[in-house]
Amino acid sequence: xxxxxTENVSxxxxxxTIVLKDINLTLANKPTxxxxxxxxxxxxxxxxxxxxxxxxxxxxxxxxxxxxxFTAAQLASHxxxxxxxxxxxxxKHKVIDEVxxxxxxxxxxxxxxxxxxxxxxxxxxMEKYKDENPYDLNLSQQKLVTIASILxxxxxxxxxxxxxxxxxxxxxxxxxxxxxxxxxEGKLVLTIIHDMDFVxxxxxxxxxxxxxxxxxxxxxxxxxxxxxxxxxxxxxLPHVMQxxxxxxxxxxxxxxxxxxxxxxxx
Amino acid sequence: MKMTLYVAKNSxxxxxxxxxxxxxxxxxxxxxxxxxxxxxxxxxxLLSISLLLLGKVFRKMIPIYILSLFLLITIVxxxxxxxxxxxxxxFMLGPITFYQEGLLIASxxxxxxxxxxxxxxxxILTTQPDDLIEALVKKGMSPRIGxxxxxxxxxxxxxxxxxxxxxxxxxxxxxxxxxxxSTRIKAFIxxxxxxxxxxxxxxxxxxxxxxxxxxxxKRKKTFLRDEKEFLFGKPYQLLLIxxxxxxxxxxxxQ
Amino acid sequence: MKKIIVDSLKYKxxxxxxxxxxxxxxxxEEGEIIGxxxxxxxxxxxxxxxxxxxxxxFFGGGYGGKVLVDGLEVRNSTxxxxxxxxxxxxxxxxxxxxxxxxxxxxxxxxxxxxMGLPREEIKKRVDWSLQxxxxxxxxxxxxxxxxxGQMQRVAIAGVIAMKPxxxxxxxxxxxxxxxxxxxxxxxxxSLAQEGITILIVEHKLEKIAKFCDKIxxxxxxxxxxxNHPQEVFSRxxxxxxGIMPPVFTRVCRALDIKNPLTGHYPVTLEEVTQLVKNHE
Numbered sequence: 001x002x003x004x005x006t007e008n009v010s011x012x013x014x015x016x017t018i019v020l021k022d023i024n025l026t027l028a029n030k031p032t033x034x035x036x037x038x039x040x041x042x043x044x045x046x047x048x049x050x051x052x053x054x055x056x057x058x059x060x061x062x063x064x065x066x067x068x069x070f071t072a073a074q075l076a077s078h079x080x081x082x083x084x085x086x087x088x089x090x091x092k093h094k095v096i097d098e099v100x101x102x103x104x105x106x107x108x109x110x111x112x113x114x115x116x117x118x119x120x121x122x123x124x125x126m127e128k129y130k131d132e133n134p135y136d137l138n139l140s141q142q143k144l145v146t147i148a149s150i151l152x153x154x155x156x157x158x159x160x161x162x163x164x165x166x167x168x169x170x171x172x173x174x175x176x177x178x179x180x181x182x183x184x185e186g187k188l189v190l191t192i193i194h195d196m197d198f199v200x201x202x203x204x205x206x207x208x209x210x211x212x213x214x215x216x217x218x219x220x221x222x223x224x225x226x227x228x229x230x231x232x233x234x235x236x237l238p239h240v241m242q243x244x245x246x247x248x249x250x251x252x253x254x255x256x257x258x259x260x261x262x263x264x265x266x
Numbered sequence: 267m268k269m270t271l272y273v274a275k276n277s278x279x280x281x282x283x284x285x286x287x288x289x290x291x292x293x294x295x296x297x298x299x300x301x302x303x304x305x306x307x308x309x310x311x312l313l314s315i316s317l318l319l320l321g322k323v324f325r326k327m328i329p330i331y332i333l334s335l336f337l338l339i340t341i342v343x344x345x346x347x348x349x350x351x352x353x354x355x356x357f358m359l360g361p362i363t364f365y366q367e368g369l370l371i372a373s374x375x376x377x378x379x380x381x382x383x384x385x386x387x388x389x390i391l392t393t394q395p396d397d398l399i400e401a402l403v404k405k406g407m408s409p410r411i412g413x414x415x416x417x418x419x420x421x422x423x424x425x426x427x428x429x430x431x432x433x434x435x436x437x438x439x440x441x442x443x444x445x446x447x448s449t450r451i452k453a454f455i456x457x458x459x460x461x462x463x464x465x466x467x468x469x470x471x472x473x474x475x476x477x478x479x480x481x482x483x484k485r486k487k488t489f490l491r492d493e494k495e496f497l498f499g500k501p502y503q504l505l506l507i508x509x510x511x512x513x514x515x516x517x518x519x520q
Numbered sequence: 521m522k523k524i525i526v527d528s529l530k531y532k533x534x535x536x537x538x539x540x541x542x543x544x545x546x547x548x549e550e551g552e553i554i555g556x557x558x559x560x561x562x563x564x565x566x567x568x569x570x571x572x573x574x575x576x577x578f579f580g581g582g583y584g585g586k587v588l589v590d591g592l593e594v595r596n597s598t599x600x601x602x603x604x605x606x607x608x609x610x611x612x613x614x615x616x617x618x619x620x621x622x623x624x625x626x627x628x629x630x631x632x633x634x635m636g637l638p639r640e641e642i643k644k645r646v647d648w649s650l651q652x653x654x655x656x657x658x659x660x661x662x663x664x665x666x667x668x669g670q671m672q673r674v675a676i677a678g679v680i681a682m683k684p685x686x687x688x689x690x691x692x693x694x695x696x697x698x699x700x701x702x703x704x705x706x707x708x709x710s711l712a713q714e715g716i717t718i719l720i721v722e723h724k725l726e727k728i729a730k731f732c733d734k735i736x737x738x739x740x741x742x743x744x745x746x747n748h749p750q751e752v753f754s755r756x757x758x759x760x761x762g763i764m765p766p767v768f769t770r771v772c773r774a775l776d777i778k779n780p781l782t783g784h785y786p787v788t789l790e791e792v793t794q795l796v797k798n799h800e
Contacts, residue, residue, distance in 0.1 A: 038697045242789055
């Protein structure tokens with residue numbers, strides 16, 4: 001069982017502006033989406049989880065380890081973070097070398113690192129590009145390479161920052177399945193994301209952030225039932241829910257298939 | 267975040283022609299080297315400092331003076347103790363003797379440095395960078411060079427935030443970036459690689475954006491901002507240049 | 521009047537063997553909004569760039585066929601000439617800021633200074649585009665201090681101030697949050713009302729189905745379809761091209777709810793709402 005626990009966590013870069021206020025969360029194995037406007041504090045929160053920032057007040061435990069006592073690099077084998085922009089990490093001339101960089105850093109043997117990297121590339125359907133130069137790939141492929149580079153380190157907790165940016169429908173489907181598979185393997189998956197349709201279809205739990213605070217947290221189905229709070233955070237309901245309302249369905253509907261089944265009964 | 271050091275104040279120095287200030291800065295910085303005289307250099311230094319005071323920006327210079335203190339002290343020590351012309355001992359500090367000749371040379375160097383910093387301060391602290399660039403472009407400097415100078419001031423802070431993100435991304439993959447020198451050296455390539463590639467990509471994207479906004483137009487560029495009325499224009503620039511030429515002539519016939 | 525004529529356009533990037541654009545032909549009428557869709561690598565960006573003249577003038581490569589924008593043949597004109605007819609906005613708002621200006625107002629004026637317009641005209645046009653993009657309240661702000669959505673609107677304002685008759689947007693909302701995206705979509709519709717012809721590359725089909733007159737479907741550099749959204753999104757083979765129709769269309773297709781007026785599945789929430797109302 002993997003767990004992130006925060007206790008009264010607050011954070012500010014300088015004394016004047018508080019970025020996060022009194023965050024108390026326990027995140028366990030359910031795939032969880034973190035949603036909210038830009039500037040709501042989502043990225044800061046995951047940086048705190050990752051140990052890249054330390055809380056100004058309060059404590060964060062990653063599987064029992066207090067992030068204040070470890071460097072980000074030391075936490076790397078326990079919690080992986082895929083950054084939004086692939087350009088922020090790619091520096092090797094071969095995809096396979098890029099993916100193996102993390103595993104080697106955390107002390108895997110060359111054979112083990114290679115094996116894990118190939119496995120990870122397979123999971124994102126990129127193994128056929130293993131000898132290509134990552135800079136020759138398009139943005140969505142680069143993003144998949146960076147995802148593989150974290151998967152290969154095999155951390156029990158994985159965070160994605162806006163994984164669907166630049167992905168077409170094929171890429172989104174791939175990511176949806178990947179997140180489900182990782183959850184089935186017992187990993188804790190967190191994702192910062194703006195795509196509400198993707199949230200509804202993929203995540204069991206959703207956390208809504210607004211101006212540095214968690215204003216809503218619960219099973220995705222219950223979260224989207226609170227339309228007023230979603231609107232307050234300047235977010236939209238998933239398109240299926242908007243459509244369901246037109247047909248007079250007031251309960252939460254999360255997927256296209258679910259809506260179809262509901263409507264077939266009417 | 268902006269990288270301009272400009273301090274908005276209402277003063278006669280702020281209202282002066284940027285080109286005149288730039289000319290002053292260059293002339294005042296160079297002339298004390300042409301005329302190697304303590305008193306002369308000291309007067310120029312006082313002049314530069316009084317311009318800072320007049321522009322109400324002297325306080326902003328203090329941190330810069332303090333920063334340069336390290337260099338100044340080094341000069342005093344090296345010249346005062348080791349200069350080859352040293353013969354007349356002036357005072358002792360423990361077992362170390364400081365000599366008059368060396369200290370005289372050191373003091374001239376110090377005056378020149380403080381003067382140079384102050385003269386640059388006059389331009390940088392009291393002139394909006396785009397006022398200066400626009401003035402230079404109007405004078406015939408290529409708008410491209412003007413753009414490069416102007417944009418560097420804004421792009422450097424952008425780059426430093428990019429470096430922060432890259433560092434985070436690599437630390438997330440288990441790269442140690444702190445600690446021993448060998449650790450830091452090993453971390454260099456994984457950090458600098460993405461910085462270079464990202465900058466190249468950003469530069470390419472920005473050049474597309476500029477291209478699409480007519481940056482390469484052959485037509486004569488116009489300026490949005492009103493011709494600001496500045497004090498101390500052309501005649502003063504000429505006067506400064508004459509002083510400069512005068513100094514050279516003095517030096518030749520010396 | 522035809523604003524854009526693309527005739528048998530073929531293009532391949534330097535150093536590559538595959539055609540990024542393979543024999544594309546279509547025409548766009550004045551004031552139309554065209555949505556360009558297709559999976560990644562289908563040629564959407566290449567097509568956008570070839571309307572701005574950046575292909576072939578900036579990128580080089582092999583080029584065949586003809587592109588006319590507002591009567592001007594792209595191959596024989598400079599990017600500067602074309603830029604007064606065709607505006608171009610892309611995904612990354614940061615790289616579209618000139619980084620040489622200190623206020624939104626000056627940023628928007630940049631292109632006009634390059635065009636060599638008189639100061640009074642510059643001011644008139646900047647005021648006009650700031651108003652159109654609802655940026656007046658932040659005109660004195662430093663561009664890099666803005667949110668993504670605001671910055672993207674400033675980028676559009678800077679291009680629109682040059683009064684192009686055609687605006688090409690390549691995934692303008694992909695890096696924005698829902699609110700920022702909505703701002704940009706609103707703006708696109710008000711620009712269309714000004715009579716500007718618009719081509720937009722976008723993955724958010726539910727959004728563009730609302731205001732696009734036509735959808736241009738690309739696959740492996742070829743034009744598969746160029747038709748009304750209802751027709752394109754009702755195609756049985758859309759999956760083969762890596763495209764999922766809008767949620768509304770998917771649900772209606774499964775339930776076989778067609779719009780009797782068009783004979784196609786509905787593509788927008790508004791259309792579904794109307795159908796439900798009529799049914800009652």
